[in-house]
Amino acid sequence: MDAARLVEADVREELRRRISAGRSRGSEAEVRALVDRAVVDYDLRSLDGSLPDLRDRAAVTRAVVAAVSGYGPLQRYFDDPDVEEIWINEPGKVFVARGGVSELTTTILDAETVADLVERMLASTGRRVDLSSPFVDASLPDGSRLHVVIPDVTRRHWAVNVRRFVARARRLEDLVGLGSLSAPAAAFLAASVAAGLNVLVSGGTQAGKTTLLNCLLAAVPPQQRIITCEEVFEIQAPARDLVALQCRQPNLEGTGEIPLRRLVKEALRMRPDRLVVGEVRQAESLDLLIALNSGLPGMATIHANSAADAVAKLCTLPLLAGDNVTSAFVVPAVASSVDLVVHVDLDADGTRRVAEVLAVPGRVEGGVVETVSVYGREAGGTRLVRGSGWPPHRERYARAGTDLTRLLGTAA
Known part of the structure; x- marks a missing residue:
């Protein structure tokens, strides 16, 4: 020894x-x-x-x-500020991601060590993983998000993912400094948030949706109260008046579960000035639309390949809430509730960039929500340039003290 x-x-x-x-x-x-x-x-x-x-x-x-x-053989990756994610496919295959690029590490574990590490991670969360509940999502003390799947859902080994929050950006200005966002687009987004527009952030996995959402929330006027609803705590908004809510798994008797839909409904009773849903995936999108349609400003993230796809997806997800929910209600609700869609991409070299900003004027044509481009990537490049569109609710910008014409200039 x-x-x-x-x-x-x-x-x-x-x-x-x-x-x-x-x-x-x-x-x-x-x-x-x-x-x-x-x-x-x-x-x-x-x-x-x-x-x-x-x-x-x-x-x-x-x-x-x-x-x-700590976390034993994995602790050095938790201590490394460049590691964004850690995952274990099997005891002999431990991967990490740095700068959006994955790599196989030299760390070799055994099955007992993996199980012990998961138990240690879950010890402070109050959550569990076992045969009756083979999936678990949890927030670790350092803010990292843990996801575990065990056999027989997986073929043989425990699958463990730890997504760490190592973003170097806290405000939109930080994204400009990192080259993820242009200065004019950042100024426009900050003014839009201050004016109370509803913003949907879209993108793929690890594209930087939550980081961008946090930066947008930093532009919310400090006197406003923010309520966030998430499956697992990830949002880290720099707000002085903020209440964060997360879902709860069922207990051993199969009761006590608190789904995201319930959180959205409860948040409306908490006097929010801004309602934020960490990610809409299912029927909770209907509750979000109803809240936004009542005049409450809000934000959310959604997985999508483009801003237009995000709008189309948001027109579909609420249908999961029940047979009595139809497109005849949902599509106009999306058109009148969502004002801006900001799409982020993860480039092949691991760089995260805002790819486009679409405005939703509020019109529906042939059952499709109309959108216009406020900012988009130049042809064949990565630079964000002014599009031809204008955002809705110009009067809100005026009330917030923003000259929208001066801010956006002449459309392309």
Whole structure:
């Protein structure tokens, strides 16, 4: 047994004694202090040659802290600010993504270690994964999102995904600095949010939808109250008056589940100035449309290949709410409720960029919601250029003190 394993065993034994005696809660700070003392003690005991040498005290300290209070072999990826996502397809295949590009790591685990890591991650969330509930979504203490699927839903091994929130952008100006958004488009989006327009953010997986949503929320006037509804906490809006709600899984008896639809309804009773749905996937889209149609400004994200596809998808999802919901109601509701659609793309080189900004004037022609381009990519390039369209509700911009003509200039 090497020195790190011996020190780890000493720390675990001391920690067990303290917890059993009621003198410890196993906090990270306490674990680190115990490890520091155990390393010093081990170093002294190894002087007579009876124990393996402690060659790198700092490395051993990091390894033992990660093993006891962190995420063991995965902790170094949690500590790496460039790692955006970690996933395990099987114990011998651990992947990470940096800058939107995936890579197979050299980390080799075993099935028992994977199960132990998942148990450790779920310990602070109050959620579980077992044969009766083979899927789990949870938010980790650092804000990362955990998703786990176990056999027999998977063929053989546990599938684990940890999506980390490592965005370097908190405001629209940050996106401009990163080259993800042009300065004129950023100014327009900020003015649109301040004016109270309803914004739908679309894009593929890992395209940066939540990051863009957070940046848009930073443009909400500080006196306004924001209520967010999500399956798992991901939104990190820099607001002083914010209440975040997340769904709840059913308990062991199969009761107590709180779906996203329920959260949207409850949020309307909480005096929101802005309603935000982390992602619309199913029937909750109907409740969102009804809320937006009542004059409450809001935002949401949606998976789609383009802004136009996002509008078409939003015209379909509410039909899942029941047979009594028809396109005759949904399509006009979308046209009158959604004002702007901002689409983000993940390029082949891992760069995330805003690809287009569509406006929804509120008209329906032949059962299709009309849209116009406010900003779009130049032909054959990545630069965002002014389109021919104008956003709806110009009077709202005027009330917010924005000269829309000066802001957008002459349409292309």
